[in-house]
Amino acid sequence: MSIACGIPLLECVYLVGCLKWAWKRCAYIGAYDSDSWELANYEDFEPVPRICRVIMAIYEDDLSRPLWAPPGGYGVKLEEVVKKVDYQETDGNTPPYIIYVDHEVQDIILAIRGLNLGKNRDYATLLNNRLGREMFDGGYVHHGLLKAAAWLLDRESGTLVELINKYPEYTVTFAGHSLGSGIAALMTLVVAKNRKSLGNISRDRLRCFSIAPARCMSLNLAIRYADIINSVILQDDFLPRTATPLQDIFGAIFCLPCVLCCRCVLDTCTSESKKLKDPRRLYAPGKMYHIVERKFCSCSRYPPEVKSSVPVDGRFEHVVLSCNATSDHAITEIEQESTKALELMKENLVEAPVEQKMVRKLSIARDHRQEYKAAMEKAVTLNVPHAFSPSDGSLDDEETDENAIVVDAKGNHIQPGGEKHSMDSKSPTTDEPSNWNKLIDRLFHPSSNSFKFTSKPDTIRQPLLS
Secondary structure, rough: OOOOOOOOOHHHHHHHHHHHHHHHHOOOOOOHHOOOOOOHHHHHHHHHHHHHHHHHHHHOOOOOOOOOOOOOOOOOHHHHHHEEHHHHHHHHOOOOEEEEEEOOOEEEEEEEOOOOOHHHHHHHHHHHHOOOOOEOOEEEEEEHHHHHHHHHHHHHHHHHHHHHHHOOOEEEEEEEEEEHHHHHHHHHHHHOOOHHOOOOOHHHHHEEEOOOOOOEEHHHHHHOOOOOOEEEEEEEOOOOOOOOOHHHHHHHHHHHHHHHHHHHHHHHOOHHHHHHHOOOOOOOOOOEEEEEEEOOOOOOOOOOOOEEEEOOOOOOOOOOOOOOOHHHHHHHHHHHHHHHHHHHHHHHHOOOOHHHHHHHHHHHHHHHHHHHHHHHHHHHHHHOOOOOOOOOOOOOOOOOOOOOOOEEOOEEEEEOOOOOOOOOOOOOOOOOOOOOOHHHHHHHHOOOOOOOOOOOOOOOOHHHHH
């Protein structure tokens, strides 16, 4: 009708709307995601470059003669490497990994490399996802990544317990990049619920660094474990931002820009409240560290700065249409920029006496607990499925297996000891090793034991890429 009248009003309105959307999406940069966040502390971010270099060392065939070492080397001492496992030894159940004891910083590290585009078994881990069918501790997780985490814990828990008993003051760090980040995050989640099965380790000695993290757990879990899981994201990295299932992303690796554009349109048309209320929607885990180095309409890089937060809404929900969306996912880029950012943070750090350092450390710990509690309360305010606000004083004492937060299959918070199938409280011994598959199964099915994990992945019906 508008064309018949000679004045195409409706068409003009539609065109203006499309142009406005296109400008908004094309002008959106990764830095906007963390605009309102606080700058990260040096103490919190200090392990990140070191963890990145340990992960990069996994790619070397021979650490005594490294071929791709960054400037200054990996910082990995050969005599401190406990295990370095390749694809032949994992039989495709997980990517290669390394167990390393860093005596200088008193840290036991289990690090996992990222996806290998030439390995079908890595795709099998991604494709093996039962999204929405199984609940874990009141939330949803990526099924294939959880099975990989269970297999790795079954294989290496004896080694980890031995190291934990040998070095009782050391922290235990699970770390990974890309595909490995999801496995590391879910390993941390499982161990946090069954700490007595890993040498009775205390929660404050347990931590995880997910580098370029995959979306592997629902929002309530991502927030609940933000005190021990940290995600590190470089500027425009596509993987933490797209809720597209991992199997679809890497199944369309050769037309990834098309997938991202379609995802961008879909996310724009979906309201934020609808996203938050979807219990099956997966998110990047834990507390977020965002490395920002580029600004709008700038071709050059600025000195990187690191923002940190435990966000609930606006948790990297917008895909960035950028030529750096894939390059920012590379572990080498993240290591370089995190090293630069840490050096800048160190320059701005004022050297203080020992007493003032202790006061600052206590202040940072107090701020972390307040931030963590505020995030959980905000999740309840925004009606995030299965989220709950911690009761007064529940975060003041160290959490143990006996008083751990337990959620039933419907997501209801139940009191300690009220779970029908509680976790084994008996500490593992060399004669009776823990069966992590059974422990995980109890969290999946508090009222039944019908679902069982196996060491080998289930048969995948979808075709694998060669």
